[in-house]
Amino acid sequence: MKIVKPALLKGFDQEYLPQQQLQFNALLDVVRRNFELYGFLPIETPSAELKDVLTSKGGTEKEIYALARLAAGDDQDEAATRGALRFDLTVPLARYVAMRERELAFPFRRYQIQRVWRGESPQARKGRFREFYQCDIDIIGREKLSSLAEAEIPSVIYSVFREMDIGAFLIRINNRKVLKGLLQCHGVPDAGAGAVLRALDKVERESKAAILADVAREGVSAAAADELYGLLSTKRSTDQTLELLSTYAGRNAMLDQGLAEARAVVHAVRGFGVPDAAFALDLSVVRGLDYYTGTIYETTLVGHPELGSICSGGRYDDLASHFTNTRLPGVGISIGLTRLFSKLQEMDRKWVVPRTPAEVLVTTMDPARMDAYFAFARGLRAAGVNTEVYLEEAKLKKQLEYAERKGFRVALVAGETEFAGNHIQVKDLANRTQQDRPAGELVAAVRTILSRYTKAKAD
Amino acid sequence: MKIVKPALLKGFDQEYLPQQQLQFNALLDVVRRNFELYGFLPIETPSAELKDVLTSKGGTEKEIYALARLAAGDDQDEAATRGALRFDLTVPLARYVAMRERELAFPFRRYQIQRVWRGESPQARKGRFREFYQCDIDIIGREKLSSLAEAEIPSVIYSVFREMDIGAFLIRINNRKVLKGLLQCHGVPDAGAGAVLRALDKVERESKAAILADVAREGVSAAAADELYGLLSTKRSTDQTLELLSTYAGRNAMLDQGLAEARAVVHAVRGFGVPDAAFALDLSVVRGLDYYTGTIYETTLVGHPELGSICSGGRYDDLASHFTNTRLPGVGISIGLTRLFSKLQEMDRKWVVPRTPAEVLVTTMDPARMDAYFAFARGLRAAGVNTEVYLEEAKLKKQLEYAERKGFRVALVAGETEFAGNHIQVKDLANRTQQDRPAGELVAAVRTILSRYTKAKAD
Numbered sequence: 001m002k003i004v005k006p007a008l009l010k011g012f013d014q015e016y017l018p019q020q021q022l023q024f025n026a027l028l029d030v031v032r033r034n035f036e037l038y039g040f041l042p043i044e045t046p047s048a049e050l051k052d053v054l055t056s057k058g059g060t061e062k063e064i065y066a067l068a069r070l071a072a073g074d075d076q077d078e079a080a081t082r083g084a085l086r087f088d089l090t091v092p093l094a095r096y097v098a099m100r101e102r103e104l105a106f107p108f109r110r111y112q113i114q115r116v117w118r119g120e121s122p123q124a125r126k127g128r129f130r131e132f133y134q135c136d137i138d139i140i141g142r143e144k145l146s147s148l149a150e151a152e153i154p155s156v157i158y159s160v161f162r163e164m165d166i167g168a169f170l171i172r173i174n175n176r177k178v179l180k181g182l183l184q185c186h187g188v189p190d191a192g193a194g195a196v197l198r199a200l201d202k203v204e205r206e207s208k209a210a211i212l213a214d215v216a217r218e219g220v221s222a223a224a225a226d227e228l229y230g231l232l233s234t235k236r237s238t239d240q241t242l243e244l245l246s247t248y249a250g251r252n253a254m255l256d257q258g259l260a261e262a263r264a265v266v267h268a269v270r271g272f273g274v275p276d277a278a279f280a281l282d283l284s285v286v287r288g289l290d291y292y293t294g295t296i297y298e299t300t301l302v303g304h305p306e307l308g309s310i311c312s313g314g315r316y317d318d319l320a321s322h323f324t325n326t327r328l329p330g331v332g333i334s335i336g337l338t339r340l341f342s343k344l345q346e347m348d349r350k351w352v353v354p355r356t357p358a359e360v361l362v363t364t365m366d367p368a369r370m371d372a373y374f375a376f377a378r379g380l381r382a383a384g385v386n387t388e389v390y391l392e393e394a395k396l397k398k399q400l401e402y403a404e405r406k407g408f409r410v411a412l413v414a415g416e417t418e419f420a421g422n423h424i425q426v427k428d429l430a431n432r433t434q435q436d437r438p439a440g441e442l443v444a445a446v447r448t449i450l451s452r453y454t455k456a457k458a459d
Numbered sequence: 460m461k462i463v464k465p466a467l468l469k470g471f472d473q474e475y476l477p478q479q480q481l482q483f484n485a486l487l488d489v490v491r492r493n494f495e496l497y498g499f500l501p502i503e504t505p506s507a508e509l510k511d512v513l514t515s516k517g518g519t520e521k522e523i524y525a526l527a528r529l530a531a532g533d534d535q536d537e538a539a540t541r542g543a544l545r546f547d548l549t550v551p552l553a554r555y556v557a558m559r560e561r562e563l564a565f566p567f568r569r570y571q572i573q574r575v576w577r578g579e580s581p582q583a584r585k586g587r588f589r590e591f592y593q594c595d596i597d598i599i600g601r602e603k604l605s606s607l608a609e610a611e612i613p614s615v616i617y618s619v620f621r622e623m624d625i626g627a628f629l630i631r632i633n634n635r636k637v638l639k640g641l642l643q644c645h646g647v648p649d650a651g652a653g654a655v656l657r658a659l660d661k662v663e664r665e666s667k668a669a670i671l672a673d674v675a676r677e678g679v680s681a682a683a684a685d686e687l688y689g690l691l692s693t694k695r696s697t698d699q700t701l702e703l704l705s706t707y708a709g710r711n712a713m714l715d716q717g718l719a720e721a722r723a724v725v726h727a728v729r730g731f732g733v734p735d736a737a738f739a740l741d742l743s744v745v746r747g748l749d750y751y752t753g754t755i756y757e758t759t760l761v762g763h764p765e766l767g768s769i770c771s772g773g774r775y776d777d778l779a780s781h782f783t784n785t786r787l788p789g790v791g792i793s794i795g796l797t798r799l800f801s802k803l804q805e806m807d808r809k810w811v812v813p814r815t816p817a818e819v820l821v822t823t824m825d826p827a828r829m830d831a832y833f834a835f836a837r838g839l840r841a842a843g844v845n846t847e848v849y850l851e852e853a854k855l856k857k858q859l860e861y862a863e864r865k866g867f868r869v870a871l872v873a874g875e876t877e878f879a880g881n882h883i884q885v886k887d888l889a890n891r892t893q894q895d896r897p898a899g900e901l902v903a904a905v906r907t908i909l910s911r912y913t914k915a916k917a918d
Contacts, residue, residue, distance in 0.1 A: 004515040006557040006782040009538045012507050015555070017562055018500035018569065025501055037840045039817030039847025041477035041865075042484055046590055047506065047574060048471050051529065056463040061530035068527040069578065070510065070543055071520035077578050079468045079589055084529055096474070098465040103476055105864040107851065109817075110477065115506060119528065119536050130538055131505055141851070148829065148850040159840070271830040273837045323465040358498030358568075370607065371730040378732045381496045381618070388498025391607040392566065392600070405564040406500075 011122030011130030014338050019407065024341050027164060028113060031135045031335060034160045035111035038152070040137050043110050045092035047117075048083040053095050056322035063087050063118040085117040089136045089334070090319075097140055098323035106142040107149065111135070113337075127307075127339035138332030140319055145329040147261055150295035150315050151268030153333055157299055157311055158274045160335070166344060168302035169310075171278060173269075174285035175262045176292050176314070178245060181255020182231060182283075185248060186224035194290050196220060196228075201286035203233045204305070231283055238266055238281040265295055293317045297333055307343050311335045359450055360387045361403040365396055365415040372419065376412055376442060383443045385450070403429060410449050412442070470581030470589030473797050478866065483800050486623060487572060490594045490794060493619045494570035497611070499596050502569050504551035507542040512554050515781035522546050522577045544576040548595045548793070549778075556599055557782035565601040566608065570594070572796075586766075586798035597791030599778055604788040606720055609754035609774050610727030612792055616758055616770050617733045619794070625803060627761035628769070630737060632728075633744035634721045635751050635773070637704060640714020641690060641742075644707060645683035653749050655679060655687075660745035662692045663764070690742055697725055697740040724754050752776045756792055766802050770794045818909055819846045820862040824855055824874040831878065835871055835901060842902045844909070862888060869908050871901070 008015060016024060032042075048067055055061055067083040086092050089112045097108060113135045122130050137156060139149040154171045161169045183193050199214035208229060215225040236244065245259045266281055287296040294315030301307055313333030320328050360380055362373045373389050380387040388408075390399045396413065403411045413425040418436070426445045427434040437445045467474060475483060491501075507526055514520055526542040545551050548571045556567060572594045581589050596615060598608040613630045620628045642652050658673035667688060674684040695703065704718045725740055746755040753774030760766055772792030779787050819839055821832045832848050839846040847867075849858045855872065862870045872884040877895070885904045886893040896904045 002515075002781070003784070004511050004781050006512065006554040006779075007509060008505060008558075009507055009509055009542045011536075012505035012538060012542065015504055016502070017559065018502055021501045021503060036817075036845050037843075039820075039845055041817070042480045043475070043477055044480060045474055046467060046471035047576070048468055048590065050466060050468055052463050053465065055529075064529040065526045065539060066529040067524045067544075070514075070523040070525040076580070077470075077589075079471060080524060080578060083468045083471065085526075095465040099467075100476065105861055109847065117506070119539060121535070130536075131507065139850075144851070146850045146852065152848070152850065268829065268833075271833045273833065320465075322461070322463050325462070358495075358500070361498075370727065374727075374730045374732065384496075386495050386498055388568065389611070391598075391605045391611065392603070393605065402564055 009130075011120075013122075014129050014132065014342065020345070024337075027337060027341060028133075028135075030163050031160055031337065032111070032113060034156065034163060035135075035137055037159065038109075038137075038156050040109045040111040040156075043093075043096060043112055044114055045086070045089070045096055045112070047115070048079055048085055049092060049095065050082055051084045052082075053323075054084050054086065054091055057091065060087055063120055065117050065119055087118050088116055089114060089134050090138075090332070093136070093138060093140075094320035094328075095323055097328060098320040098326075101142075101324065101326060106140065107145060108140040109137070110140075111137045127336075127342045129338060129342075132336060132338035135335040135337050136332060138319075138330050140328050140330040143327050143329075145331065147264055147294065147315075148268055149331050150261075151265045152272060153295075153297060153313070153331055154269050154279050155272035155274050157297070157333060158278050161299070161311070162278075166301065166340075167304075169278065170280060170300055170302055171274070171311075172280055172282040172285045172298045172300065173262075173265065174282055174296050175258045175265070175294060176287075176296055177254050177258030177294065178262055178283070179258075179286065181252045181258050182228065182248070184254055185252050186220070186228055188218070188220050188224070188228075192218040192220070197286050200228065200232050200284075203229070203284045208233070232286075233284060235282075238276065238279070241281045241283060242266065261294060287312065287314055291316050295331065304343070304347070307340075310340050358386050358388045358406065358408055360385055360410045360412065360446055361399070361406075361408045362387060362389045362412045363396055363399040363403070364390050364393075365413065366419075367393055369414070369419060372414065376414075376424070376439075379443060380446060383447070385443070385446055400427075409453065410446055468589075470579075472581075473588055473591065473801065479804070483796075486796060486800060487592075487594075489622045490619055490796065491570070491572060493615065493622060494594075494596055496618065497568075497596075497615050499568045499570040499615075502552075502555065502571055503573055504545070504548070504555055504571070506574070507538055507544055508551060508554065509541055510543045511541070512782075513543050513545065513550055516550065519546055522579055524576050524578055546577050547575055548573060548593050549597075549791070552595070552597060552599075553779035553787075554782055556787060557779040557785075560601075560783065560785060565599065566604060567599040568596070569599075570596045586795075586801045588797060588801075591795060591797035594794040594796050595791060597778075597789050599787050599789040602786050602788075604790065606723055606753065606774075607727055608790050609720075610724045611731060612754075612756060612772070612790055613728050613738050614731035614733050616756070616792060617737050620758070620770070621737075625760065625799075626763075628737065629739060629759055629761055630733070630770075631739055631741040631744045631757045631759065632721075632724065633741055633746075633755050634717045634724070634753060635746075635755055636713050636717025636753065637721055637742070638717075638745065640711045640717050641687065641707070643713055644711050645679070645687055647677070647679050647683070647687075651677040651679070656745050659687060659691050659743075662688070662743045667692070691745075692743060695742075697735065697738070700740045700742060701725065720753060746771065746773055750775050754790065763802070763806065766799075769799050817845050817847045817865065817867060819844055819869045819871065819905055820858070820865075820867045821846060821848045821871045822855055822858040822862070823849050823852075824872065825878075826852055828873070828878060831873065835873075835883070835898075838902060839905060842906070844902070844905060859886075868912065869905055 065085045067079050069080045116134050117131050157171050188196050195218045196215050212225050248255050285298050292314035296314035298309035299311035315331040317329050318327050319330045362376050364373050377387045377389045411427040422439050423436045426437050428449050524544045526539050528539045575593050576590050616630050647655050654677045671684050707714050744757050751773035755773035757768035758770035774790040776788050777786050778789045821835050823832050836846045836848045870886040881898050882895045885896050887908050
């Protein structure tokens, strides 16, 4: 028989061993649980959408994978002629809300955790892949949306990453109106604002000279460019930044409005219980996209700035202007979990998550007593304990090696002696200790051992 | 601005409103929890694989979606030239195990819950879609696998559907060796066995005359065809079937082996705790695929035979012969959850799942007291209660309408009077009752109301 080499496509290669998958799933669960704690509702959208829908906003065609027929087949299949894979979860959300406007309750708070596909150059080193998970939340208003929604987002981010326990992190927020107002104050015309902001977005990655040159190219005076650079590159506390901005008060309507919003958001973020150590108003947060109109967010791991932002987003004026005339202002963020996970693995974090969902292995020394082994398993499963019965005929030593390799916590052993005394040997595999327990105390004995791991996790 | 009509691709249209998505997710959770209770480990594989990998077994090309570039882009992107979407979870599993043979512990017990894509004609009426979820488990041995693994599978199926609470179901099992042996006993040559079995597979859907004609076309005598038809179309209990088969004992080696396996499997299925009411040895279960070599499974809802099988699979001799020379015998099943869910919705089942993950809405009568409302929410979330704060300025009536519409269980109301007395109005939205409670008793009061739903679910 012809053997095909088993391999993966480049960029479609974030595939994990079961132990890694368990760790990844534990992170997904943290994200999901916290999104739900804040009252976000789940949706999922199809992987493929109409090309017209995906390209309605333009500018992303090069990254999109279209679907095609592999072999001559169903000519009626519009997916193969008009379909393409989504490249983010925002365009599908816009299409979803526009289609179901009458059936949804607004403000519509949705979360969505799915894979997206982008035909970019994959760079494993940078954690950039062609297929990856995004975890998004958005709050969508109809015609209006309170700026309190902008303040609530950081409290969700805080709640997620605190429980993820991945070290100190900082939620950096800024306001696009503040940025635009500052540019106007320094004589930058609105038409050039986008380009100037994109240049200034590189404050943390490029030299001052290079950035000033880029800004000057947009017709900004050297003095203004220098002052803008100083504003964005100097680190200040949240209150220092607010104080600095208040010196501009009354000079520019856009800036005044942005400052009022930023003040209200900072006040409410504190009200939502986010400690000052975990967030900062930071003028260097720019977000290149013109899409954003109010508060914008980036989140960085304090010990690992090289990771860049692990959670970003912002406020926008109209989600679905390409699909409906109803104005749908919103605010949202996205966590790129595949990338974050790939980086966390490199950092060799001590993961405090179960290595296996199979907590107990029932070994089977005596093939004639399988019914008794099955009964042990039934009792444990009824008590919610993940249990596997070793089904092959094998020496006990081999069965215990399997238990070790797969990461079980507990192995049960019962042979002639144990059955005669109605006892079971309960082996604690981590401690390499064992105890003989009456069959009736099996569940309690196992629970005592497993509770050690739950406690270790909670501490 | 040009408006694009928001719409979905045909067959890529199983997209749910949040309340439906919650119900679907509740089913997914049941499946996942039960797979884990039996010690299956999770894996996920990339959506797209190399075309060569997907087509290694042949016969499926017409259903496969290839990836292509939407616009001229990265010429180095092999995904757009050599990639295609998976059409099942078995081929990716085979590729996965072949690639990671040295890193996995055998028997390898994996579960996988992901979407697959097939370019078939979508038929919403039959619950057939082009994108749908499959929930698979497989137990893969290296070189050998005990037939006890075949007996364990029905206990997992039983555990899943019992908890899903979708009405009476029957796990119908058969054995391909028994079927092949019966054909040999009736003079059907091995070369024609596949075609005869495919004809007999239609016992429940087509007329006797049509099936007999199909069987005769394979060169089977009229008398033999009639007897085979009788064997497969008559309903018997498990023990009656075993008794009938024992009358063939000694006539055919294949049948003898199949009968011994079937006996052992039936004994062990009972040992695993599956009641006789939930499973049956049933000669009419055929599974068209030649792939299967031992026990085969189909599962039907007793009250809804028109749904066909909601969970099918079987034992196979070699999972990955196209990718490795190591022999990997295995057994597995697949639940087509998208199809099942679409049918359950038509049946208008009384779903006993939460309609919203947002259990409590904190209404906000006084915009000046937002910090107090946020504090209520913080306390509830810390206690694990899903809580949303109404962030827009709106009349209380409108806020309560929103609560109703989104399906909240509890609404909290606090205005001047309540703040003065350090009390909160706790509204039970289903009962339309309310009580004034001291702020310190908030969590307890909410929990009492919510516990009603948990109890209702457990009963």
